[in-house]
Amino acid sequence: MNFDHPPPPREPLPVTSAQILDGKALANRLQDELKQEVYEWTQQTGQRPGLAVILVGSEPASTVYVRNKRKAAHAVGIADQLIELPAEITQAELVAHVDRLNADPQVHGILVQLPLPRHIDGELVLRRIRPEKDADGFHPMNMGLLALGTPKLVPCTPLGVRELLIRESIPTKGKTAVVMGRSNIVGKPMALLLMAKGPGGDATVTIAHTSSVDLPGICREADILVVAAGQPEIVKGSWIKPGAVVIDVGIHRLADGSLCGDVDFAEASQVASAITPVPGGVGPLTIAMLLRNTFEAARAIVHSAR
Numbered sequence: 001m002n003f004d005h006p007p008p009p010r011e012p013l014p015v016t017s018a019q020i021l022d023g024k025a026l027a028n029r030l031q032d033e034l035k036q037e038v039y040e041w042t043q044q045t046g047q048r049p050g051l052a053v054i055l056v057g058s059e060p061a062s063t064v065y066v067r068n069k070r071k072a073a074h075a076v077g078i079a080d081q082l083i084e085l086p087a088e089i090t091q092a093e094l095v096a097h098v099d100r101l102n103a104d105p106q107v108h109g110i111l112v113q114l115p116l117p118r119h120i121d122g123e124l125v126l127r128r129i130r131p132e133k134d135a136d137g138f139h140p141m142n143m144g145l146l147a148l149g150t151p152k153l154v155p156c157t158p159l160g161v162r163e164l165l166i167r168e169s170i171p172t173k174g175k176t177a178v179v180m181g182r183s184n185i186v187g188k189p190m191a192l193l194l195m196a197k198g199p200g201g202d203a204t205v206t207i208a209h210t211s212s213v214d215l216p217g218i219c220r221e222a223d224i225l226v227v228a229a230g231q232p233e234i235v236k237g238s239w240i241k242p243g244a245v246v247i248d249v250g251i252h253r254l255a256d257g258s259l260c261g262d263v264d265f266a267e268a269s270q271v272a273s274a275i276t277p278v279p280g281g282v283g284p285l286t287i288a289m290l291l292r293n294t295f296e297a298a299r300a301i302v303h304s305a306r
Contacts, residue, residue, distance in 0.1 A: 017269050017270060018246070018268070018269045018270070018271075018272040018273055018274050018275040019273065019274040019275075020269075020274075020275065020276075020277055021164060021168055021245075021247075021274050021276045021281060022277075022281075023160070023276055023277075023280060023281040023283065023284050023285045024280040024281075024284045026163070026164060026167055026168075026284075026285065026288075027160075027284035027285050027287065027288040030163065030288040030292070031072060031075060031076050031288055031291065034076045034288070034291055034292060034295060035076040035077055037295065038076055038078060038295055039077055041295075041298075045302055047298065047302050048077070048079045049077075049078045049079065049108050049109070049294050049295050049297075049298035050078070050080070050081070050104075050106045050107045050108050050109070051069075051073050051078050051079070051080045051081075051107070051108070051109040051110075051111065051135060051290075051291075051294045052080070052081050052082075052101045052104070052107045052109070052110050052111070053069060053070060053080065053081070053082050053083065053113060054083045054085065054094070054097060054098070054101075054110070054111070054112045054113065055082060055083070055084050055085065055113045056085045056086075056087060056089060056094065056112075056113070056117060056120070057085075057086070057087030057117060058087070059115075062113050062114075062115075065113065066082065066113050068287060069111070069287055069290060070082060072287050072288070072290075072291060073291060073294070076291055078291060078294055081107075083097055083101075087117050088117075089117075089120075091119070091120055091121060091124070091125075094116075094120060094125055095124070095125065095128050098110065098112070098128045098129055099128065101133070102128075102129065102130045102133060105305075107133065108133060108294060108297045108298035108301050108302075109133055109134075109135030109290075109293060109294035109297045109298070110129045110130075110133045110134065110135060111135045111136055111290065112125055112126060112129070112136075126138050127139060127140060131152075131153070132152075132153075132297060132300060132301055132304075133297055133301070134153050134297075135153070135156075135290055135294050135297060136153075136155065136156060136290070136293075137153040137154045137155040137156060137159070137189070137293060138155060138185065139153075142154070143184065143188075143189065146192050147192055149196055149197065151196075152296075152300070153293050153296065154189060154193070154289075154293070155184075155185055155186070155189040156287075156289035156290045156293060157185065157190075157228075157249060157282060157285075157286045157289070158186060158189040158190035158192075158193050159193070159289040159292075159293075160282060160285025160286050160288060160289045161193075161226060161247050161249070161282060161285070162193045162194075162200035162201075163200070163285060163288075163289065164247070164276070165200045165224070165247075166199050166200045168274070170224070170274065172194060172199075172202060172203045172224065173201075173202035173203070174202065174203070174204070175204070175223040176203070176204050176206070176221055176222055176223045176224070177203040177204065177205045177206070177222060177223065177224040177225075177226065178205075178206045178207075178208055178218055178219055178221060178222035178224070178225050178226070179191045179194070179205065179206070179207050179226045179228070180208045180209075180215070180219065180226065180227045180228060180235070180262070181207075181208075181209065181227070181228035181229050181230065181249070182207050182209045183228065186228040186249055187207060187209075187228050188207070190226055190228070191205045191207050194226075203224065206218060206222075216236075216238065216239040219235060219239040219240065219241075220239060220240065220241050221241065222240075222241055222244055223241065223243075224245045224247070225240065225244055225245070225246050225247065226247040226249065227246070227247065227248050227249060227250060227262040227263050228249035228250060228262065229250060229262045230250060230262065231250070231262060232250070232254065232260050232261075232262065233260055233261070233262065233263065233265075234262055234263075235248075235263040235264060235268065236264050236267050236268070237264060237267030237268050237271045238267075240268055240271045240272055241271075242271055243272070243273045244271070244272050244273065245272060245274045245275070246263055246268050246272040246274070246276070247275075247276050247281075247282065248261035248262055248275070248276050248277075248278055248281060248282065249261070249262065250262030250263070250278065251278050251279065251283060259278055260278055261276075261277075261278030261281070263278075265278065
């Protein structure tokens with residue numbers, strides 16, 4: 001991201017450090033709660049929630065993500081299946097797999113692992129998934145329902161961030177929230193959730209992006225700053241309002257093999273009142289919300305079939 005004015009000289013950092021918002025611990029609690037719900041529902045209905053994951057190619061990061069998602073699904077009692085497809089698959093062949101899963105009554109949630117190979121139209125594939133089976137919450141119908149304030153299946157990362165804010169008793173009503181990034185996966189749905197009525201919402205929201213003027217200044221207005229910029233450690237401590245809550249959605253592997261987010265954690269943690277770490281912050285919550293979406297989809301599909 002670019003900004004037109006450099007940040008002002010750095011002020012001395014406060015002595016106190018931020019509360020670390022442990023997304024991994026919360027995700028574990030959420031999955032324990034979901035496991036009990038899945039068990040009781042399965043006992044009542046004789047049905048088991050089913051998640052199907054499509055993996056195209058063998059990109060290492062995607063392979064790890066898929067393995068983690070399937071492991072978590074199994075742990076909470078969700079039936080999962082993996083459809084592994086070669087990177088050379090045609091658009092028509094991939095769509096045919098989606099259509100088959102759409103028609104399978106044992107599959108309640110469908111996830112196509114991104115990114116897809118360049119020759120595949122990812123938007124077309126995602127729109128082919130039936131909205132009621134859209135475990136990722138990316139279908140235009142689900143995004144539209146979210147925008148209208150009547151959400152069903154919501155993108156998992158923003159949903160996880162909202163759950164974190166609620167469970168950690170971080171007030172959002174009347175607060176100024178800034179979302180850095182305008183993607184359909186994180187930025188836009190995150191802004192919609194923060195401005196929605198109810199718990200985790202009722203905030204006054206600004207979306208900052210690559211064409212925003214004076215990004216540091218915009219960020220310094222935020223009581224709650226959600227960063228999904230896609231650039232390693234772009235947000236410095238001088239960009240953060242003292243006492244703000246900072247949610248770092250980014251994750252990057254550096255040359256030395258270490259991981260970092262979009263926020264300079266060492267600096268930001270000395271200014272913010274609370275901050276998510278990378279790793280162990282937002283990432284585990286994304287998987288927990290994927291499982292929640294799959295279960296909610298299963299309940300809705302089974303109920304509508306009766």
